[in-house]
Amino acid sequence: MPELPEVEHAARALARATSGARIVRAKVLHPYVGRNLRKTSLRRLVGRAIARVERRGKHQLAMLDDGSMLHVHFRMTGDWVVSSREQELPRFARFVLELENGARIVLADPRALSTVEVLEPGASLATMLGPDAVSEQFDAAHLRTALARRRIAIKPALLDQSVVAGIGNIYAAEALWLARIDPRVPASRLGARDVERLVRAIRRVLSRGRDGSGRYTTAGSARLNVYDREAKRCPRCGTSIARIVQAARSTYWCPGCQVNPALRATRP
């Protein structure tokens, strides 16, 4: 369940379940999930306490008391299941952490695309991340600069985690709809006012998008205005919602009210 609000929720759940507790066991149950792990590094976790948990974009970092870090990425379908050691493992359990307080934290992921790795003290994430989408560092000035020389369309640009960290496919579409921007517009063609609207739209979209459990849904959700709604009516203008493919990902958008800013300028 991999968009930023969901990862934030998951990271908090992890923090709550672990807070200060020592790890007594750490085990990968699916080889693909541990593909970035060196054979011995999981054992280094045993005996360490989890001091705190941070989220950076959609990455989770559990900071251990010796300065090393447990780095987890849910990709498409990962999630934490918190229970106790006596309970049965949940379906799709791919990685298990057991704590001396009796808690058991399981990474459940049907597709097993999640990754778990241990970073040495002082190491940093291998990926370049832009400012977090819900941080103050992410503002119109930053986004404008980051997009200035990009010739790719704005929608795939928003998915580029080095531009801004934490936006996924669903909320990229939803934010562009809110800001009334055509997803196909070259990123560098957005004007200052478009970028400002877009930043506000991103903030709004990321501040909703969750039900009480921290999950989101697609079909049947009143919150999603365009995503997964091909051929349905745009809630704003009634036009039939379109689906296109950009950078091999689905983009849903409204051809009626999401306009190309360049065209808007020539037709006042």
Place this chain on the structure above:
DNA sequence: AGGAGCCTGCGC
């Protein structure tokens, strides 16, 4: 810039 691929389940 575009596509394949990773792995598995689900809906048609």
Place this chain on the structure above:
DNA sequence: GCGCAGGCTCCT
């Protein structure tokens, strides 16, 4: 069956 999926990396 087949095609699709909320992400990301790596390759042409």
